[in-house]
Amino acid sequence: MRLNSKVVGVIVLVVMLGGILWTTQLGWWQTESGGRGAGNHDGASESPPEVTTLRGAVSGYDGRGLTIAADNDGQAIYIELGNSRYNRSIGFAPQVGERVTAQVFIPNNKTSYNAVTVTQDSTGQIFTFRNASGQPLWEGKNAE
């Protein structure tokens, strides 16, 4: 039995392209089994990150992150939200001076804060950016 290059090409195309599309469309590129060393590039891990609460007034917003003047010492703190397109899609558009409460954590490989949720104190509306594991909601199957 002999195979010509066209048959080999079809087999490789179906298996590899199918495999890539299959795993990416099903969101398996985003999942991992967790445990020792598990985590994603955004610093999230399977074990829930240690979340702290920050309160203050918005002093700046660049689409991807929020700067607030913290209530306790007035220090400017930058909170990374992540993806500007996602932020727009959930209607997050804070105004300077607006008071917010943010649930944040510091990822393993960073020193700045990542937001899990941000609450507009005046309306009570909660905007969620990451899940309890710290994984971004705009990536992979989290996005669906």
Place this chain on the structure above:
Amino acid sequence: MKLPKFQFFHKRSIWARKVLQILFFLLIAFISVNHTLVRNGGGFDFLSSASLHALCPFGGVETMFQLLTAGTLVKKVRDSSVILLDLVLILSLLLGPVFCGWVCPLGTIQEWIGKLGRKWFGNKMYNQFIPHKLDHALRYLRYGVLAWVLYVTFTSAELAFQSYDPYFALFNFWTGEVTITALLILESILLLSLLVERPWCKYACPFGALLGLSNLFRFFTIRREAGACKFKGDACSTLCPMNIDISRKSVIRDHQCITCMECTSEACCPAKGAVYLGLGGME
């Protein structure tokens, strides 16, 4: 009587392979760029924004020990890597390391640069610069690289190879996540490709080392019918990117074969049906 026209290098093209190489190179490149765009707030919805780690089946190899012993994956490795590894292994068992010859974008870019080298130095000189004995010894280096990668990955529980990985460097050089070492390795490989075809694949690729072993027991092998080889040339050996001496063998079970099929009668071999991909056979 008119004699048949003899063409020593009867070079036809395995166009299916070339099309697939371009397709997979562009696909991986676009997904890598999209990954960066999405992280920066842009990107395209119709295209996956998976990281390169998630699309690399070698991640499945790196994490295998941890997956089997602890049921977890090494940091940055995704389930998709393990699934893609399974698919690549099934393909390798059937057809040999077709991933190397038909899919891997790092192999593809080396091959593209190699075409330039082949043009400059000619078919007889190109890919023959390294002395045979040294070349033969260096080919086992990649098994050492594979053992080292598995060891450091297991002890660190991280993708330690990323700091040296030219494949990661090729599709992430714009992100700032690539080390100088990886960039230097990538540059060296691309430059060396002007003299030697697929230098990374031959001497250092740890994934190629693993997949190369499938040549020893793959179902379909490259076979040569000595009786049909009437031209007594050695185009198959000369044009083999991995320098395998095909013209002296009947079944190719060399650990370096990448099933590119460039040696077959569909491509360089002028004798019809002399070199082909067929079922079974022992060397």
